Amino acid sequence: MTRSIARRTAALLIALMAAGCAGDYEGAPGAGSGGPAPGGNAGSIDAFYKQRIEPRLAFCRTCHVPGGVADVEDGRLFMLGVEPGNDQPLLRASWEALGGNGVGDQAESRILLMPSGRDARSHSGGAPWPVDSAAYADMAVMLACFEHPAGCLDGTGGGPVVADAPLLGSARGGHAWFDFCEGRDDSVALPPDPRSLVVPGVNAGKAVFFNAYWKDCHREDVPVGEEDAPTTCGELRDQWARGEALIKGDGAIGAGWYFGGSGLDGNFSAADYNLLWQAWGLPGRPDNFDQLAAERYGMALGTARNPYPMPGENPDASDGGSGQLPVGFTQLRGSDGTWTGNIGVNCHVCHSGKVGDPDEGEGLGVVFGGSNSLSEFGQIDIDLGGSAVPGVPLPLPVVVGKTRGTNNALALQIIVFLIAQDIRPLDPDFLGFALLTPNGGSIDAPAWWNMGHRPVKFQDGFLAMDALRSDFGFYLPGPGPGGFDWVRQHVRAGDTYISSLKAPAWPQAVDTALAEQGAVLFHAKDLWAAELNNPVPRPEAGNGSCASCHGAYAPRYVNDPAFLDTPALEGIASYIVPRDLIGTDPARVDSDSEAAEQHGKDNFFAYPETINADPDLDCSTQNRAEIRQGREVGYLAPPLYGVWASAPYFHNGAVPTVWGVLQPADRPTIWRRVSTPTRPDQFGQVVMGYDTRFARAYDRERLGWKYDVLACGDEGTTPYLDCNPSNHPDDPNLSLLLNLLSGSNPYTWYVGFGATRNEQLEDRKIYNTAMYGQGNQGHDFTAVLTDQERRALIEYLKTL
Incomplete structure (x- = not known):
């Protein structure tokens, strides 16, 4: 100084x-x-x-x-x-x-x-x-x-100072229509969908930047055979009610399920479910069977009744039974309310999780529509000794996630190959796409409560948000006219319910003064200011702040015309950050190749009816060169409503806390979330899931889940292919080969037969960032923040 x-x-x-x-x-x-x-x-x-x-x-x-x-x-x-x-x-x-x-x-x-x-x-x-x-x-x-005090006030005007809008406040996601209709009559007309305002030219020169735009997949001139969007509050409520029964489950009449639509057959019977303890290697059915099933398969037990018949029970004589299913399963019922004893797997197996327990604070417990990092997807197929997919008699010899809590649900090559109406066997371009395109690797499902604030969907903006059919990809009751018709009939109601969901509110007191500092930093701090010497290239537009990519939330900035063209754009994020600028693991975006886009555009889920020479009207695959028109491929920066409740972070779930997102140097290389404590009399006999108890397992300072850092060679990190191949002293060749194969072929990543022993299930809790598609690099531009600024930003994010 x-x-x-x-x-x-x-x-x-x-x-x-x-x-x-x-x-x-x-x-x-x-x-x-x-x-x-x-x-x-x-x-x-x-x-x-x-x-x-x-x-x-x-x-x-x-x-x-x-x-x-x-x-x-x-x-x-x-x-x-x-x-x-x-x-x-x-x-x-x-x-x-x-x-x-x-x-x-x-x-x-x-x-x-x-x-x-x-x-x-x-x-x-x-x-x-x-x-x-x-x-x-x-x-x-x-x-x-x-x-110069003398005469300094001559000619100055008086009048009151207009009060500034507050720095704190959040809509907590969902869709603006539901807030609008609160307390209004059914006949009231809905305003325009805020997402439809995101069109080329919107927010030009403003602090928040958009480069991916809303597409109307249900234009009057394009018959798609689906229910129209609601126009009044009454229509909105009607669609919501039908969608709730379809999506939520909990034994509702008309509930949907995995590859079965809303039929009554189910993925497996309650009788088979009741015998799963045998596959667990236990000597008898445990008294805490319901909890152990939820723990083993990575789901939450909710407080709402979700019944199934226990051994010896008649479901109709016991109002569905006295057992409690986790939220990812639902017992199916006939239209007259009769219980079938058949159980279906539903969307919540991947899309709903749990943060805390209800006795720990208001709003804690099951989180519907959150990014579920609990799921051990597909393990129940292994334990049943057969596939839960109708028509497939044996467990599929693949895994859909290398680590508990992740999956590769958007397996582009497999989906297009299975659903394509014409697989073009002699087309070398198609064969190159189907056999040689990189695999997308691990994915952490995005939160549903952000859908009402996203004009495009998936991690890379692969489809328009109004391309509703893709949300029912796993409900499709078989390809072909019958299955496609079922999707057309139900998808609008399902989407209406999904888009209504709100993020849970932070359950504890917030340091308001610190959070307000964070609000200013989030919306106004230029991470590329000259004196910060940020080595990452500056984005093409925006003010260089967090809000530039992730949207504006604070009422003061939402109502500032320097940030948004209209306050209706509050919380909307629609910036696809170029692949090399964001720097995160590229496997997912690389798998969405030009070949995938070109062949995917004809897929039922991509609304091929809308293909148009005008790119502003074409609602099919959105990363095709003719649609992008020079925009670089990359990852879509998501809205941040409820971000505190959606750990771990990045599109692949590679970073366990928000602190790690903001400070790249503090990200662990090999880590494992803590598990729910085992009951003493069952120690060593059962597999528990990730601990979700708020006081015990949640890091309130760093905003995310507590974890243990592991070193290469620690128990569970063997064989050596689980360790960093560049540093391992023995033989890294196999690990390098597997990563190379996964990067040049869409199928080798899936090789594996699931866990057949408890030890294997325990090892799947280890997240290794050296494995293909699981890198924790990128988002390095936040390294220029000070620790005090990171603490302020974290306190602010609690309020969203």
């Missing part, structure tokens, strides 16, 4: 200490001078300060207070107090510490230059006072009064 800065800082500290004893400044001595200011208008200056300046400083006080994120070497030159009534002398002292109004005709105080965005040094709070704003004009008058 130079002597000049040291002297100015000392003067500011003296002013801070003086302010600690200061009271109300109404009528106090002018300009902090200890006496009346020259010109005899001290009272007028004080009145102007109280009316026009003190409210403006509320924003500055968010960060420029002792202990705030601006409490750093340069930021200490402008510091305010905890109480607003004490800030007049501190403002004067800060003005002096920053060199007053400077010298010369063009000189201006940094107090004006930085918040107006005209200082060469960046302002982490952005530019809240543009040159043409009332705040800028008022502060310019006040600083002129500091320098």
